[in-house]
Amino acid sequence: MTESGKRVTSYDVARVAGVSQSAVSRCFKPGASVSKKMRDKVMTVARELGFQPNAIARSLITRRSNMVAVIINNFTNLYYPELLVQLSRGFDRRGVHVLLFTLEQESDVDKMLDQVWQYQVDGVISAARLSREQVTFFEERGVPLVFYNRALQDFPVSAICCNQEEGERLLVNRLHTAGHRSFGVIGGPTDSVVSYQRTHGALDRLRELGVKNVPVVEGDYSYDSGRAAFRELLQGMKKAPDAVICANDVMAIGCMDAARHEFAISVPEALSVVGFDGTATGAWSSYRLTTIDQPLEIMAEAAVNMLLERVENPELPPEQRTFSGVLLEGESARLD
Structure with a gap:
């Protein structure tokens, strides 16, 4: 807050730091092009003034929530937690927040979608089955969708899969x-x-x-x-x-x-x-x-990239990438 009790804005930071408002915005945007000297200067002033970017205000300007939904079934979440960790890390590096929606059964996804729409997410990664009608609903709403280890037969969708x-x-x-x-x-x-x-x-x-x-x-x-x-x-x-x-x-x-x-x-x-x-x-x-x-880490990174590319450019056509698994020869089977 300023001495008058008003919330500190990016304009205040820019004025004290002697830079433009756009420079302040770039300093708080992950991955934006800005010099280390500029970023350090702006961040120092921001801390001194007690400035925090307003995510809601930014979303009104950019018309994006900076949030994505990940739909996952409970068994995947309980017994394959590495997937969620890798997806979260990938989005976090890009300044995007993840909303997790879990399903008891993949057939329960209809009930979940009503909740997803309420958050006006920028895109969705689904590690659960969706029907053709549900996928069409995403298209009608203009919300990019990428399947993880899922795909639809005879219907074009974006997907990352293991063979x-x-x-x-x-x-x-x-x-x-x-x-x-x-x-x-x-x-x-x-x-x-x-x-x-x-x-x-x-x-x-x-x-x-x-x-x-x-x-x-x-x-x-x-x-x-x-x-x-x-x-x-x-x-x-x-x-x-x-x-x-x-x-x-x-x-x-x-x-x-x-x-x-x-x-x-x-x-x-x-x-x-x-x-x-x-x-x-x-x-x-x-x-x-x-x-x-x-190849979980590679597949998760590919899913993050594929979704955010479609958030930036909704006109991109559906794309499917398939990765091969690797045989791990343990001691539970005779293979010789």
Whole structure:
């Protein structure tokens, strides 16, 4: 506040610092072109005067809220927190704030969108499934949308994806080459696009290799569901399979624990277990999980860039970028 009790403005800072108002604005804008000498001078005066930029006033001028929404399902948030961390860091470096919206199930997204619109966000990254009608609604509102690890068939959308099918085919190839012939699959929720792609990627490759009648049990991406799914697999099979392919790392860990501690099945000597994601938990010494590691940091940065490019230029056409995962050879599967 000034001595008269009025709020300090950028004009006051500019007058005392002997620079223009636009120079003051650039000093407070992340990534703006301004010399270190100029920035230090303006920041010193700003601190002395007690000046803080008014984000609301700036948004009225620029017609942007400087906020983006990230829609994510609870299982991704709980068991894959690295994703949210990387997205937040990417936006923070660009002076953009993140509003997080979490879903219990991907099919609940309709209820969430009503809340998203209230904040007038500049754009949205969705790590949850949206229908074609919902995507069209984004277009009508002029709000850029980028999918993370999701896409729509036969409908152009911007998306950053890991090649789920390619990763599963790689796992199946290595397991089959190592001599595994009896398989079980633990998939994720039926409304998860990622689970569908991973499960069917594995099943399609197994069929190509002549492996038929592969039992599939549905989990919900959680540890407990991985344990329960392995029990269900054994109930439906005459004997334990050579290998179990799990739709994510957390269920694979649950599967391993059930095999070892409930059925005294040795992993990997008597049973190979593989996952997908490359989470830090899977690398713990008790598991050393064999899995497909997604290039999370690169994918998150690409999603941030793709969205902000469309905020700056709404006329950009839809774009999809696909990244390959990397096989992490742990100690949960026999691959030789």
